[in-house]
Amino acid sequence: MIEIENLSKSFTLHNQNSAVIPVMSGASLRVAPGECVALTGQSGAGKSTLMRMIYGNYLAASGSIRIGDVDVATASAREIIRLRRETLGYVSQFLRVVPRVPTRTVVAEPLLALGCSEREAHARAETLLSMLNIPERLWSLSPTTFSGGEQQRVNIARGFVHGYPALLLDEPTASLDARNRDVVLTLIEEAKARGAAIVGIFHDEGARERVCDREVDVTVFTPKAAA
Amino acid sequence: MTLHDVALQQPLFRVESLTKRYGHRIGCADVNFELWPGEVLGIVGESGSGKSTLLGCLAGHLRVEEGRIFYQGRDTLLMPEPERRVLSRTEWAFVHQNPRDGLRMGVSAGGNVGERLMAIGARNYGDIRETATDWLGRVEIASERIDDRPRQFSGGMQQRLQIARNLVTSPRLVFMDEPTGGLDVSVQARLLDLLRGLVRDMGLSVIIVTHDLAVARLLADRLMVMKDGRVIEQGLTDQVLDDPQAAYTQLLVSSVLQV
């Protein structure tokens, strides 16, 4: 489902004497449907960079990132928008929403974008919010005022509201208590069971052991010059 | 393949080598892009970068000598003026930064919303009023304000009224020039939310000019960055903002105050 080959990336900082910082080279990775792969390596090794490149958030310098039949490294913006809407989900560590939009709608949005009816989308959103123990009285409020842990759970609900065939998870269990952590891990297991290919960053070792099929140390993708 | 799919197979709007000069000065130069149905394109840049000039050219407000602008495959620059005007009051819409430029301040809210309907031949007062009432509701203006004039409205309400006035004929392409500029931050948020909902529900294609990168991030699918009249970078909104390639874009993004 996810096939990455010979991927490289460097940043050119034009406003700092055009310094070129190579951050990745020769990265390759394959994730089959139903498989969950954990990216490991110390902080700054390039785990988030790789995730962002898979999502199309960072431009690849060379190589390919195939998700289904789309190569994110060369796809047009329009193709990536469609990929993100239908195929590729991303649970980041930060919730970015329009202020004032109620939590229920924030979570339902990916379904609404797919043309789902409002009733159906809201119902599915509410199911997830209940599972993740967001009290019902908060559903009609904007999540911008929520605590870090609540925001993270809203973010997860949003990421799992649609059954994406491919999922990127950036520290999905960070800042969660044991009960909610378990809910999230169950969601991941369910996603795998329905055939989703998952790439994740998990600092939480227990979580990694429970849901991940294998680990890939991104340090091997770090360019030698920079290492 | 359904008719709907066929429509999605071609861009709604296509711009080729568009150049606008003011004497020897360049307004915008060699602009190329496509806009697809349902897509929101943000044009960002500092004042004087040519983004408003470009929008004016696209919407037919400014004369263009060089380049081509296709709407549904038809070159709008070769279109006779009457036809283009019909287009701009039916399938196109334009939301101005200052609601005063887009509203008739001496005409009631209902009259403002109804004007485009009457312009395309609506002649039943009851029907026009019903549609206007419905649209005021959709932009969250209480129906009892239908006979009030816009100058009795707050800035945010005026802007919402301008949007209702523009969308009442269900256009397919909406041009927006800094629609949230000049509004308080809390009012901006409400407007952004409203716009996002309308874009999604009506399947609108939007070209929005803004200098506010936060607005661009929340509304636009794609971004074009302009400097000195030229497009120096374009791509997915979050990619352009998070991994800017051009020196100027990097400067622009790094200049934004973080909150």
Place this chain on the structure above:
Amino acid sequence: MTEQSYNFAYLDEATKRMIRRALLKGLAIPGYQVPFASREMPMPYGWGTGGVQVTAACLIPEDTLKVIDQGADDTTNAVSIRKFFERTAQVRTTETTTEATVIQTRHRIPEVPLAEGQILVYQVPIPEPLRFLEPRESETRRMHALEEYGLMHVKLYEDIARHGAIATSYAYPVKVEGRYVMDPSPIPKFDNPKLGGNAAIQLFGAGREQRIYALPPYTQVVSLDFEDHPFEPSKAEHACDLCGSEVSYLDEVIVDDQGNRMFVCSDTNYCTTRQGEGHTGRLSQKGEAA
């Protein structure tokens, strides 16, 4: 200075020719406002300088001229203009509508139907029907050119929204031959139905605004309205207190300090003719009525 010092009908021949060209263009494009080089006339703007120039350009020595102001032949304005042409063109003048070949009018159309061969000249203060909605002349011209008349209905919409009915009671906008929206000058909307299908030539002159427009005989003229708020020509719900007419347009006159009122025909010639024929009204003096 003697009257003979003036050219016929005051204006020089070149000016009259310029105005006639504008009139012909106006007749060729009914309802279209033709710009013309309005001259200074020996009267203030607002007193009919446009109408006077059009009349001057139309008059021939054989003409019989009638001048009315709000339907009356005997107001200062009407008398002055009549005198002006008596002195500068030596044409015959009359108060009888049917005798006149040229009728200059301010704000009325005579009650008696006009006939072929007659010319009705309107004095127009503001020729642009879109003016109050769109003040930019450049924009209103473009709107006419492109037939963008949605705004005109906005005005009517506003009327209904504010007053429950179309409150515009004079200068009620019309559409000419399905093309141009035209201001019929400040005639009461009661007169609007007479604009269309009229046997006479109708010419409109706006001196200050330097515009001429025209309706050739038997032109289609439709008053703008909504399906559910149709146009209604209206008048006071009374009969004339002098001639008893129930179909003519009436002026309301306060007759004493107690606020007592009477209604009389605004068309004085029509009223006197009827009285001469023996018709009476509520306030007719009994002796004469017999």
